[in-house]
Amino acid sequence: MDPAELLAAYEQMAVIRRTEKAAHDLFLQGLVKGTTHLAAGHEAIAVGASAALRPDDYVFATYRGHHHAMARGATPEECLAELMSRATGLCKAKGGSMHLTKAATGMLGSYAIVGAHLPMAAGAAWSARLRGTDQIAVAFFGDGATNIGAFHEALNLAAVWKLPVLFVCENNLYMEYTPIADVTAVPRPAADRAPAYGIPGEVVDGNDVVAVQEAVARLAGRARAGDGPALLEAETYRHFGHSRADPATYRPAEEVERWLKRDPLDLARGRLVEMGMPEAVVGEADDRATVAVRKAVEAAKAGPAPDPREALTDVWADGGAAWRT
Amino acid sequence: MADVISYREAVAEGIAREMRRDPTVVCLGEDIGEAGGVFKTTVGLRKEFGPERVWDTPISEQAIVGAAMGAAMTGMRPVAEIMFSDFLACCWDYLANEIPKVRYMTGGQVTVPLVVRTANGGGLGFGAQHSQATENWAFTIPGLKIAAPATPADVIGMMAAAIRSDDPVVFFEHKGLLATKGAPPPPDHVVELGRAAVVREGADVTLVALASMVPVALKAAEFLSGEGIEAEVVDLRCLVPLDMSTVLASLGRTSRLVTVEENPYQGGWGATVVSVVADEGFALLDAPVRRVAGECVPLPFADALEEEVIPTVDKVVAAVRGLAAY
Numbered sequence: 001m002d003p004a005e006l007l008a009a010y011e012q013m014a015v016i017r018r019t020e021k022a023a024h025d026l027f028l029q030g031l032v033k034g035t036t037h038l039a040a041g042h043e044a045i046a047v048g049a050s051a052a053l054r055p056d057d058y059v060f061a062t063y064r065g066h067h068h069a070m071a072r073g074a075t076p077e078e079c080l081a082e083l084m085s086r087a088t089g090l091c092k093a094k095g096g097s098m099h100l101t102k103a104a105t106g107m108l109g110s111y112a113i114v115g116a117h118l119p120m121a122a123g124a125a126w127s128a129r130l131r132g133t134d135q136i137a138v139a140f141f142g143d144g145a146t147n148i149g150a151f152h153e154a155l156n157l158a159a160v161w162k163l164p165v166l167f168v169c170e171n172n173l174y175m176e177y178t179p180i181a182d183v184t185a186v187p188r189p190a191a192d193r194a195p196a197y198g199i200p201g202e203v204v205d206g207n208d209v210v211a212v213q214e215a216v217a218r219l220a221g222r223a224r225a226g227d228g229p230a231l232l233e234a235e236t237y238r239h240f241g242h243s244r245a246d247p248a249t250y251r252p253a254e255e256v257e258r259w260l261k262r263d264p265l266d267l268a269r270g271r272l273v274e275m276g277m278p279e280a281v282v283g284e285a286d287d288r289a290t291v292a293v294r295k296a297v298e299a300a301k302a303g304p305a306p307d308p309r310e311a312l313t314d315v316w317a318d319g320g321a322a323w324r325t
Numbered sequence: 326m327a328d329v330i331s332y333r334e335a336v337a338e339g340i341a342r343e344m345r346r347d348p349t350v351v352c353l354g355e356d357i358g359e360a361g362g363v364f365k366t367t368v369g370l371r372k373e374f375g376p377e378r379v380w381d382t383p384i385s386e387q388a389i390v391g392a393a394m395g396a397a398m399t400g401m402r403p404v405a406e407i408m409f410s411d412f413l414a415c416c417w418d419y420l421a422n423e424i425p426k427v428r429y430m431t432g433g434q435v436t437v438p439l440v441v442r443t444a445n446g447g448g449l450g451f452g453a454q455h456s457q458a459t460e461n462w463a464f465t466i467p468g469l470k471i472a473a474p475a476t477p478a479d480v481i482g483m484m485a486a487a488i489r490s491d492d493p494v495v496f497f498e499h500k501g502l503l504a505t506k507g508a509p510p511p512p513d514h515v516v517e518l519g520r521a522a523v524v525r526e527g528a529d530v531t532l533v534a535l536a537s538m539v540p541v542a543l544k545a546a547e548f549l550s551g552e553g554i555e556a557e558v559v560d561l562r563c564l565v566p567l568d569m570s571t572v573l574a575s576l577g578r579t580s581r582l583v584t585v586e587e588n589p590y591q592g593g594w595g596a597t598v599v600s601v602v603a604d605e606g607f608a609l610l611d612a613p614v615r616r617v618a619g620e621c622v623p624l625p626f627a628d629a630l631e632e633e634v635i636p637t638v639d640k641v642v643a644a645v646r647g648l649a650a651y
Contacts, residue, residue, distance in 0.1 A: 058399060092432030101431040108398055109431060113422050119391020120398070120423070127396040130351060130377065137395070150418075153388035160383065314433035315425075315468055317491030323467065324601075325519035325566040 001051070001210050003275045007285060009051055009209050010268045013043040014289035016067045017265060019076040022297050023066065023083055023097070027244055031301070032083045036097045037064040040239040041207075044264035045170050046071035048212025049138060052220055058108050058124040058137040060117040063098035064170075065110030068140055073105030076296035086303030093306045094314065115141065115148030118167060122158045125165035125229075136164040136223045138216075144175035146189040155231070159197040164223035166216065169233045170206060176242045177250060190233040199229050206234030207264040210271060237262070333503040335477035336366035336442070339484030340404055342512075344374050347402060350488055353380040353389055354406025354442075363408055364444050364503055386415035390441060394424050397439040402488055410445040410459040410497060417462075424493045425468025440487045440494045445473070446537055446587055447635050448501035453623040456631070458587035460535070463495045464564050464594050470518055471564040473497040475539035477507040479562060482516030490518065499536040519566030523575060527555035530581040530645050533572055533598055535561045538585040538636060545585075545641035554649045564594050572598060573606045580611035581648050585641055590618035612651040615644045 001009065020040040026032045039046070046067035053059070061068035069079055074090055082089030083097050090100055098112040108124065111117040121139035128135040145151050146169060158165050169190035173180060186192035194201025200222075204215040212234060219230040237259035241248030248256075272282055315321035330338065344350045352370060354362075358381040361368035371379040382389050386407055393405040407413055413420060420441070427435050447456035463471050470492050474480045480498070487494040524539065525546050534542040539560045546556035557575050561568065576582055582602060584595030595616040602614060620634040 058395075060395075090432070091430060091434070094432045095430040099430045101434055103398075103431065103434040108395075109427060109435065111423065113418050116391065116418055116423055119388045119419075120395035122388065123392030123395025123397075123403075124399045125395075126392055127399040127401045130396070131349075131400055150387045150391060153383070153385035154391065156383055157385060157388040157392060161380070314429050317428070317436050317438075319433065321467070323565050323567060325568050325570065 001213055003272065003277050005051065006210065006268065006272055006275070007277060007281070009047050010265065010272060010282065011285040011289055012047045012071065013209065013265055013268060014286055015076060015292055016043045016047070016070050018289055018293035019070065019079060019296065020066060022080060022293055024240070026080070026084060026297070033085060034096055035243045035245065036083065037243050038240045039064050039067040041237050041264065042170055042172065043067050044209035044212055044268070045140070045168065045206045045234045045236060048209040049168060049216040051213045052217035053138065054135070056106060056135050058106050058121065058135065060108050060121045060137065060139045061110045062114070062117070062141055063110060063112035064142065065100055066097070069100035069102060069107050069110065072102065072107035074100060074102045074107060076293050077299045080296055080300035081303045084300055085305065086300060087306040088300070088303035092310060115145035115150040117141070118145070118150050118154035119157065121165050122154045122163055125158065125163040126161060128164060134224045136166065136220055138166045138168055140168045140170060142175070143169060143171040143173070143180040143189045146193060147184060155193070155197045155199070155229070158229040159199050162226070162228040165229045166219050166223060167229065167231045168216070169231070170236055171233050172236050172238045174238065174242065177246060188233055190231055194231040199231060201231045201233065203233045203235065206236035207262050207267055209264060209268050327509065329506045330477045330509040331503070332477045332480055332505045333364060333366050335480035336484070336498055337368050337370055339481040340367070341370060341373060342481065343485055343488040344370070344378060349400060350402045350404060351378045351380065351396070352404045352406070353382050353393060355382055355384055355408050357381060357406050362406065364500065366498060366503070367406070386412055387419065390416040390419040393439045393441070394419060394437055397437045398435050402438050404440045404442060404488060407441055407443040409455045410443040411454050411457050413443060413459055413462065420463065420469065420495065421466055425466050429468065436491050437493045438491045440496050442496045442498060444500045445497040446499045446501055447624050447631055448537065450626060450628060450631065452626045456624040458619065460497050460564060461588040461593050464597070465592070468493070469565060470494040471497070472518060472562065473499070473536040473564065474562060475502065475536050475560050477505070478510040478514065479516055481510050482514045483518065483562065485515045486518045494518070497536060501537040516562070518563050519568050521562055521568035521571040522560045523557060523571065524560045525556065525558040527557040527579065529555045529579055530583060530648055531557045531559060531572070531575040531579045532583050532585055532641065533559045533561060534585040535564070535594070536587070538587055541636060541638055542585045542641060544638045545645065548638065548642055549645055554645060556645060569601050573602070573609065576602065576606055576609040580609060582610065582614045583641065583644050583648065584616045585636055586616065586618040587635055588619055589621045590616060591621045593618045612648050615648055617641050617644045
C-alpha cells in the first residue's frame with residue numbers, strides 16, 4: 001500500500017471502529033435490540049482484504065460481520081439503522097446485526113449459523129467459474145468455525161474442484177467464551193488443517209492492515225489465475241466479549257493488555273507516520289471518521305419504523321409470502 | 326421419443342429439457358455423472374452436457390446444498406441431488422436456516438433459484454434410514470416450495486416449473502414410483518407449481534393424496550366403486566404452494582374427506598389440509614374427516630412389517646367405508 005492507500009484504509013478502519021462504539025452505546029441506551037457481536041479489534045482483516053479485492057468479488061461473513069459489511073460498501077447509517085430496527089436499515093430491519101447484507105456491492109450476507117457460509121462461498125466461486133468470469137469468493141469466519149463439518153466439506157470440495165475461493169479465518173483466540181486451544185487438536189485451528197486438503201495455509205498478522213492486504217492480494221491472484229483455493233489464518237483479538245451479554249472476564253488481564261497494545265488502528269497510524277505522513281493529516285482522517293459516524297447515528301435514529309405489513313413480504317421472489325395458491 | 330416413459334427416465338428427461346433450454350442450469354450430486362445416479366435418474370446427462378454441467382461431488386451433503394445455494398445466489402440455476410431424502414437431515418441447516426431465510430432476512434436482496442432433488446419414501450425394504458417419507462420435514466419451514474410428482478408426465482412438467490422457479494424448490498421423487506410408466510409429455514410441458522389435479526372423479530368422498538399414495542388412493546377408489554362408493558381422488562402434487570381451492574371444491578361435491586399420507590401421522594401434511602378444511606370448509610362436511618397416515622414408528626425392514634406401518638389400499642378402503650356409513 002502506498003501512503004494514500006494506507007491513509008484511506010486507516011480512515012475506513014476508524015469509521016468502522018467508531019460505528020462499533022456507536023452500536024455499543026446505542027445498545028446500552030436501549031435503541032438496539034437483541035444482541036450485537038462487535039468486531040472492534042478485527043478491522044484490519046476486513047479492510048485489508050477488501051483493499052485487495054475487486055468490486056465484483058463475492059464476500060460472505062458471519063454474525064460478527066459489521067466490519068465486513070462496511071468494508072464492502074455498506075454505510076454506517078445503513079448498518080446502524082438496521083441495528084435500530086428502522087425501515088431505512090440495510091435489510092429493511094428484517095435481518096438485524098447478525099445478517100448485514102449488501103448484495104449490490106458483493107456483500108452476499110452475514111450468516112449466524114457457525115460455518116454455514118463456507119460452502120456457499122465455494123458455490124459462488126463455482127458459479128464464477130461456470131460463467132467464465134474471473135471473480136473470486138471470500139468467506140470470513142471465526143476460529144470456532146474450523147471445528148464445524150461444513151468447514152471441512154467446503155475445503156475439500158473447493159480443493160477438489162479447484163475453485164477460486166479464499167477462506168479467511170479471523171482467529172481471535174476464543175470460540176465464543178472458550179479458548180480455541182482448549183477445544184482444538186492443532187495449534188493453528190485453520191492453517192494447520194490446510195495440508196489435509198492439499199491447499200496453501202498461511203498465517204498473517206490480522207491486526208496489520210498492510211500485511212492482510214498483501215496476503216489476500218497474493219492468494220486472490222492465485223485463485224483468480226485458476227490455481228484454486230487457499231486458507232488464510234489472520235491472528236487478531238476481540239476488544240469486546242463474544243456478544244453484548246459477555247463481559248469477557250474469562251480472559252487474562254495481561255493477555256487483554258498485550259493485545260490492546262497491538263490495536264490495528266495504532267499499528268496503521270504508526271506505519272503512516274513511519275512513511276512520513278504528518279500526524280496532523282492522520283488526525284484529520286480521525287476527525288472525518290468521527291463526524292461521519294456522528295451524522296450516521298443521527299440519520300439512522302431519524303429513520304422511520306418499518307410498516308408492520310412488511311412482515312409478510314420478501315419470502316418469495318414475487319415479493320410475497322403466500323404459501324397457498 | 327418412445328410411446329411410454331418411466332418415472333425414473335422422466336427425471337433425467339425433465340432435467341435435460343431444461344439444461345438444453347437454459348445454460349445456467351447445472352447439476353451436482355453424489356454419483357450423478359458417469360454412474361447416472363444410484364437410482365439411474367440422471368442417466369445420459371453427463372454424456373450430453375459434459376462434466377462442466379454435471380458434477381460428481383464427494384459425500385458431503387452440506388457442501389452440495391451449500392454450494393448450490395452460493396451458485397444460485399450468483400447467477401446459476403443449480404439442481405442438487407441428495408441421494409435419499411433421509412439424508413436431507415445431513416444438510417438440514419441449509420434447508421431450515423439458510424436457503425429459505427436468506428431472501429427474507431436480507432430484505433429481498435437475494436434470490437435463491439435452486440432445486441434440491443431427492444429420492445423419497447418407503448416400499449423397497451431399505452430399512453429405517455433409507456425409507457422415510459420426509460416431505461413433512463420440509464413442510465414445516467416457510468420459504469421452501471415442495472413438489473412431489475406421482476406420474477412421469479408430472480415429473481417432467483413439474484421439473485420444468487421447479488427449475489424455472491426463482492424460489493427454492495425441494496423436489497421429492499418417490500422411490501416406489503421409479504419403475505412406473507406413462508405417456509411422455511409434449512415438448513415444453515410445464516406443470517405450474519401449486520396446481521392439484523383431480524385424477525378420478527367421484528361424488529361420495531374425496532381422497533387427497535401425494536406421490537406414491539396417489540396410486541394407492543386410485544386402487545382403493547376402484548375397489549370401493551365395486552361396493553357402490555365413488556371416490557374422487559385429488560393428487561396434491563405440491564405441498565407449497567398448496568392448492569386448497571381444488572380440495573375445497575372437491576369437498577363441495579363429496580362432503581367427505583380422507584387424506585392419504587405416507588409420512589407419520591404426527592406432524593404430517595394431512596393435518597394442515599384438514600385444519601384448513603376445518604377453518605374454511607367446515608360447512609362443506611357431512612362427516613368427520615379421516616387421516617390415513619404412516620404409523621409413528623421408524624420404518625421397519627421386513628415387508629410384512631413395513632406394510633403394517635405404511636398406508637395400504639386396504640387401510641384406505643377401511644377408512645372410506647367407515648365414513649361412507651356415517
